[in-house]
Amino acid sequence: MSRLPYVVRKLMYGIPLLLGVTFVSFLLMVYFGPDKTYELLGKNPTTEQINEVRHALGYDRPFLLRYSQYLKELATLDLGLSDSSGEPVSSILTRTLPVSLMLVLPGFVLGNVLGLAIGLLAAWYRGLWLDKLVISSSVVGMSVSFLIIIIGLQIMLCTPYGLNIFPVRGWQVHDLVSYLHHATVPTIALVLVTLGYNTRFYRAVMVDEIERDHIRTLQAFGASPVEQLFRHVLKNSLVPILTRIMFSVPFVLISGSLLLESYFGIPGIGLVTFDAITSGDQPILKAVVGLTGVLFVLALTINDMLYSVVDPQVTRS
Amino acid sequence: MLKKNHIAILSVLLILGACGESPSTDSGVPAKTYRHAMDGAPDSLDPAQASSVYANQIVVNLYDTLYRYKYLARPYELQPNLAAAMPAISDDGLRLTIPIKKDVYFIDDPAFEGGVGREVTAGDFVYSIKRHFDPATRARGTWLWQNRIEGLDEWKANGSDYNQEVSGLRALDQHTLQITLTRPFPQLVHTLTQGFAGVVPREAVETYRLQLASHPVGSGPFKLLSRNSVRAVLERNTRFRSEPFSLQDEGYDPQERDTTGMEVLEGGIAPFVDRLEFEFITEDAARWNAFFAGEVHFIKVPVSQFDNVLSQRNPLTLSPQFQDVYQFEASPEAGFIYTNFNMADERIGYHPDPEQNRRNHALRCAMVKAFDWKKRNEIFFYDIGRVFPGILPPSVPEYNPEGDHSYIERDLTGAREFLLAAGWNGDNLPVLEYGFPNSVTERQIFEQFRNFMMDIGYPANKIRPMVFATYGDYQRAYSQGKVTLINSSWTMDYPDAENNMQLYYGPNAAPGSNSANYNNPEYDRLYVAGAALRESPERTQIYREMNQLLMDDCASFTGISRTLLFLWDRNVIMKPDRSFLGGYFMRFVDLKDLPPP
Numbered sequence: 001m002s003r004l005p006y007v008v009r010k011l012m013y014g015i016p017l018l019l020g021v022t023f024v025s026f027l028l029m030v031y032f033g034p035d036k037t038y039e040l041l042g043k044n045p046t047t048e049q050i051n052e053v054r055h056a057l058g059y060d061r062p063f064l065l066r067y068s069q070y071l072k073e074l075a076t077l078d079l080g081l082s083d084s085s086g087e088p089v090s091s092i093l094t095r096t097l098p099v100s101l102m103l104v105l106p107g108f109v110l111g112n113v114l115g116l117a118i119g120l121l122a123a124w125y126r127g128l129w130l131d132k133l134v135i136s137s138s139v140v141g142m143s144v145s146f147l148i149i150i151i152g153l154q155i156m157l158c159t160p161y162g163l164n165i166f167p168v169r170g171w172q173v174h175d176l177v178s179y180l181h182h183a184t185v186p187t188i189a190l191v192l193v194t195l196g197y198n199t200r201f202y203r204a205v206m207v208d209e210i211e212r213d214h215i216r217t218l219q220a221f222g223a224s225p226v227e228q229l230f231r232h233v234l235k236n237s238l239v240p241i242l243t244r245i246m247f248s249v250p251f252v253l254i255s256g257s258l259l260l261e262s263y264f265g266i267p268g269i270g271l272v273t274f275d276a277i278t279s280g281d282q283p284i285l286k287a288v289v290g291l292t293g294v295l296f297v298l299a300l301t302i303n304d305m306l307y308s309v310v311d312p313q314v315t316r317s
Numbered sequence: 318m319l320k321k322n323h324i325a326i327l328s329v330l331l332i333l334g335a336c337g338e339s340p341s342t343d344s345g346v347p348a349k350t351y352r353h354a355m356d357g358a359p360d361s362l363d364p365a366q367a368s369s370v371y372a373n374q375i376v377v378n379l380y381d382t383l384y385r386y387k388y389l390a391r392p393y394e395l396q397p398n399l400a401a402a403m404p405a406i407s408d409d410g411l412r413l414t415i416p417i418k419k420d421v422y423f424i425d426d427p428a429f430e431g432g433v434g435r436e437v438t439a440g441d442f443v444y445s446i447k448r449h450f451d452p453a454t455r456a457r458g459t460w461l462w463q464n465r466i467e468g469l470d471e472w473k474a475n476g477s478d479y480n481q482e483v484s485g486l487r488a489l490d491q492h493t494l495q496i497t498l499t500r501p502f503p504q505l506v507h508t509l510t511q512g513f514a515g516v517v518p519r520e521a522v523e524t525y526r527l528q529l530a531s532h533p534v535g536s537g538p539f540k541l542l543s544r545n546s547v548r549a550v551l552e553r554n555t556r557f558r559s560e561p562f563s564l565q566d567e568g569y570d571p572q573e574r575d576t577t578g579m580e581v582l583e584g585g586i587a588p589f590v591d592r593l594e595f596e597f598i599t600e601d602a603a604r605w606n607a608f609f610a611g612e613v614h615f616i617k618v619p620v621s622q623f624d625n626v627l628s629q630r631n632p633l634t635l636s637p638q639f640q641d642v643y644q645f646e647a648s649p650e651a652g653f654i655y656t657n658f659n660m661a662d663e664r665i666g667y668h669p670d671p672e673q674n675r676r677n678h679a680l681r682c683a684m685v686k687a688f689d690w691k692k693r694n695e696i697f698f699y700d701i702g703r704v705f706p707g708i709l710p711p712s713v714p715e716y717n718p719e720g721d722h723s724y725i726e727r728d729l730t731g732a733r734e735f736l737l738a739a740g741w742n743g744d745n746l747p748v749l750e751y752g753f754p755n756s757v758t759e760r761q762i763f764e765q766f767r768n769f770m771m772d773i774g775y776p777a778n779k780i781r782p783m784v785f786a787t788y789g790d791y792q793r794a795y796s797q798g799k800v801t802l803i804n805s806s807w808t809m810d811y812p813d814a815e816n817n818m819q820l821y822y823g824p825n826a827a828p829g830s831n832s833a834n835y836n837n838p839e840y841d842r843l844y845v846a847g848a849a850l851r852e853s854p855e856r857t858q859i860y861r862e863m864n865q866l867l868m869d870d871c872a873s874f875t876g877i878s879r880t881l882l883f884l885w886d887r888n889v890i891m892k893p894d895r896s897f898l899g900g901y902f903m904r905f906v907d908l909k910d911l912p913p914p
Contacts, residue, residue: 028444029836030571034786034787034789034790035787035789035790035793036789037621037789037793038789038790038792038793038796039360039787039788039789039790039792040366040455041828042366042368042457042458042459042460042461043456043460043810043829044460044463044819044825044829044830045460045828045829046463046828046829047828049397049459050828051457052452055452056452056453081527081528083362084360084361084526084530084665085360085362085530085531086361086363086526086528086529086530086531087528087530087531088528095545096545151602151603154602154606155606158606158610159606159609159610160609160610161609164610167610168606168607168610169547169596169598169603169607169612170548170596170612171547184788203430238439261547262599262600262603263600263602263603264603265547265548265596265597265603265607266547266596267545267546267548271546271547272546275358275546278786278787279360279787279789280787280789305549307671
């Protein structure tokens with residue numbers, strides 16, 4: 001297990017990163033974030049009641065004390081109760097994270113796989129009409145607002161104005177069929193909105209690789225296009241591809257599904273996070289910030305490990 | 318490397334973890350389900366925290382209150398709910414004795430001994446009101462009873478010890494309650510209809526504490542099955558008391574409501590549906606699509622769909638394409654929208670120098686005259702809102718349709734004359750901060766306001782937007798006097814004009830609901846005199862005088878009551894309500910025997 005010390009070292013490097021992220025986020029939350037006090041007050045509050053609520057929320061405690069309490073909560077995973085609903089934050093996360101994961105996973109995978117395939121194709125036929133078609137379509141895809149895509153798909157697939165074969169909203173998932181019933185339209189929306197970005201990125205990476213000397217050498221040896229593309233171009237491009245995918249994961253999980261969840265009525269973590277931001281629900285925000293930080297550290301570590309798998313030079317260096 | 322069966326197990330776990338619930342009763346029969354779309358979500362389901370329309374609509378279905386309003390009577394009429402009768406009131410109006418129904422039970426819950434819900438008693442009501450005066454509750458309805466019930470404020474001052482009695486709040490026996498007031502408060506019974514007055518069991522509060530907000534334990538017609546950020550599912554409380562539905566008792570008028578088919582409900586036992594599903598859909602387009610696709614039975618029509626839904630505005634008429642499918646109602650809002658001057662700001666409000674005070678008054682009046690309510694209504698309220706002078710909207714009996722409406726009529730010439738006479742010009746007009754929470758509509762409303770003022774020569778750069786991330790931040794800012802022009806709305810808590818008049822009562826100044834910091838001793842004197850009276854010609858006279866005082870002082874741009882449009886499936890038998898009756902109507906909702914949507 002020669003990799004274990006490497007992994008442990010990488011994870012240790014993540015601790016200062018986590019401390020930095022949580023400190024800056026907490027600072028912003030405390031001094032620039034929404035103040036929940038008045039949302040928790042009645043219509044005719046007295047100064048005494050205002051102070052009571054501020055005290056209950058911990059707003060009257062020194063910053064460093066609050067921050068150390070936050071770190072303790074993260075370390076013990078005792079994340080407290082939501083200021084709004086009174087529900088334990090850990091229950092909220094446990095309930096919403098799987099939903100978000102189930103919602104975005106197919107779209108995320110499909111968006112990347114299709115983007116890779118189309119990018120590869122466009123790179124191979126670079127400069128030709130197929131490449132131009134892919135590039136222009138990608139630009140169109142990138143230009144259309146996510147909101148328009150969602151509403152358009154809802155109208156076309158979910159209402160009597162169109163095919164009316166999928167639900168507009170909801171997440172009554174009991175089995176694979178009901179899952180497909182509810183997840184199909186959001187997945188199509190996610191694929192449509194990400195495909196343009198992915199395709200352009202992957203095409204650029206592949207073009208860069210295809211134009212290298214060793215590929216020309218391969219061509220001179222008479223290697224087939226499939227061999228060139230899959231055994232050499234794709235393999236040698238894996239470092240930037242992995243980087244993009246791994247660093248997308250925390251974003252996709254926490255915030256990428258917000259619009260989908262909101263418009264399709266799906267109770268995932270994106271919507272909960274958005275509500276917490278707009279209402280100043282600090283216990284949820286603190287947990288999400290901590291979780292995002294941890295996810296980034298994990299992504300960073302896994303990413304580094306994968307580098308060494310796909311490119312042995314990384315380990316040597 | 319993960320093996321294939323590991324991936325399969327992971328997939329199953331994910332699907333299970335992300336599962337929702339399916340609608341069927343215990344016997345496996347598909348549940349009769351009413352699906353209600355809301356344009357916002359409740360944060361807490363604890364009655365003591367049910368301050369929003371959304372929370373209140375759900376809470377009154379989970380918890381019992383002593384009183385409610387009759388389902389169909391308009392104007393609204395009070396009716397016993399958990400109470401067995403209307404209160405017996407002493408001659409001086411200070412003591413109310415309320416009998417409570419017997420054999421009413423809380424739902425079964427692990428918080429109770431043996432997990433079985435016990436009987437609701439008068440002591441539970443006493444406990445529930447005391448909770449509002451316990452800081453640990455984070456209650457939001459305290460103001461309803463503050464300084465009104467004998468001994469209650471002192472109870473809080475002494476540490477909110479539940480073992481200490483409150484002299485003005487006593488359970489005379491298991492089923493009799495007595496409330497003693499510090500001064501006459503004719504609106505008390507109205508406050509007992511609100512979600513805030515929902516009766517909670519002490520065992521549940523002590524078991525769940527703040528988590529009661531997401532784990533309700535009540536005695537209402539429904540109990541909570543599940544809830545998340547996009548929906549709440551309630552199912553029938555099978556232990557809810559059996560009371561035959563009576564059209565006559567609920568104020569039914571066959572002439573008025575002959576299209577709803579409500580006659581079939583006569584003699585039935587509420588609730589009529591097995592499940593209530595609340596869908597929280599904040600986005601207008603998604604809400605409309607869900608309704609049009611038949612996924613919800615009811616919708617408050619988004620303004621963006623008014624043109625689609627209505628064929629004409631006067632009278633409001635549903636488009637022919639919808640008439641066979643939906644029922645429709647235009648409901649006046651129980652409240653109004655207004656913009657206050659911060660009267661505590663010497664640049665525009667009260668000033669210690671009498672001359673400057675006079676000039677400020679002239680400036681305010683000029684601005685009020687420059688305001689164009691017709692355009693405000695036309696652009697933002699589809700021209701179907703009701704504009705009225707002052708704070709007595711058409712929904713209260715004190716409203717005077719024959720009265721002077723010049724306060725809400727645009728008069729640019731008069732406005733300029735006011736400015737000129739007081740020596741105001743573009744150079745010496747004060748800089749004003751107009752506050753609003755961040756939203757496109759709020760920004761548009763501000764721009765329109767500024768445009769109105771520019772018409773009388775107010776420089777655009779002297780009316781500045783002050784934008785806040787949330788309404789809470791905005792409220793904090795204007796409560797601390799940092800905003801000069803406070804755009805706001807008021808939702809009436811009960812159908813009594815007193816609720817509006819207190820908005821400008823001096824002692825309610827910021828951080829209280831008198832955000833204008835209006836301070837007129839004569840207004841305050843009249844408020845105190847009127848507050849002790851029930852609705853009567855004498856009180857009407859007092860309230861109209863107060864309304865006039867407010868307008869004479871030009872303390873506010875006011876006001877307009879929006880008209881809300883409701884649309885619901887023709888197969889649903891109901892009369893929806895979003896104001897005082899609120900969620901109480903849902904126990905009476907029934908569905909014709911057709912397949913669910």
